[in-house]
């Protein structure tokens with residue numbers, strides 16, 4: 770296959786496994802209801818290229834042959850599949866933080882809802898209600914609305930992902946970054962569950978304090 774030709778540090782078999790894993794995670798994300806229609810996009814970095822889901826295809830219908838391959842350095846596609854329109858969000862984030870090897874962006878309902886609440890946009894962060902969320906996500910910021918696919922959105926997201934692993938996009942959804950897809954999936958699911966907790970408790974649940982979250986980090990380090 771064309772996109773297994775880019776040798777950069779890992780061999781073809783590892784690359785093929787990484788691509789198969791990406792396809793499995795795309796299907797899982799749609800089955801879990803974290804996206805609908807053709808929303809959401811997922812990518813992985815191998816060497817100096819990324820494999821990213823294409824534009825206008827539901828994540829549940831992704832196959833290895835439908836993935837777009839893009840140079841991180843030039844931003845140019847290396848095969849004939851058009852990448853997600855949010856390609857710049859992925860590219861700028863990989864360039865901003867070399868520890869990122871996987872990115873998931875979804876429009877999951879509860880996270881998008883909480884990201885659209887005026888109280889949380891600009892300054893405040895989403896509280897942590899559970900230990901798993903407190904450990905992996907912490908206090909999640911919301912960045913102001915920008916047009917999906919725009920350079921402004923890409924730059925805002927990359928600025929946050931340079932420093933932390935997740936961000937909510939006002940009136941849009943969430944983006945997470947991790948060293949592998951499994952960890953990214955954990956993050957995206959934790960965020961959606963935490964956002965759901967916010968709504969089913971009418972925002973009255975007691976969040977973990979900064980000190981409690983700090984204790985968790987010390988306990989599990």
Ligand SMILES: [Zn+2]
Pocket residue numbers: 809855874875876917941942
């Ligand atoms: Zn989006």
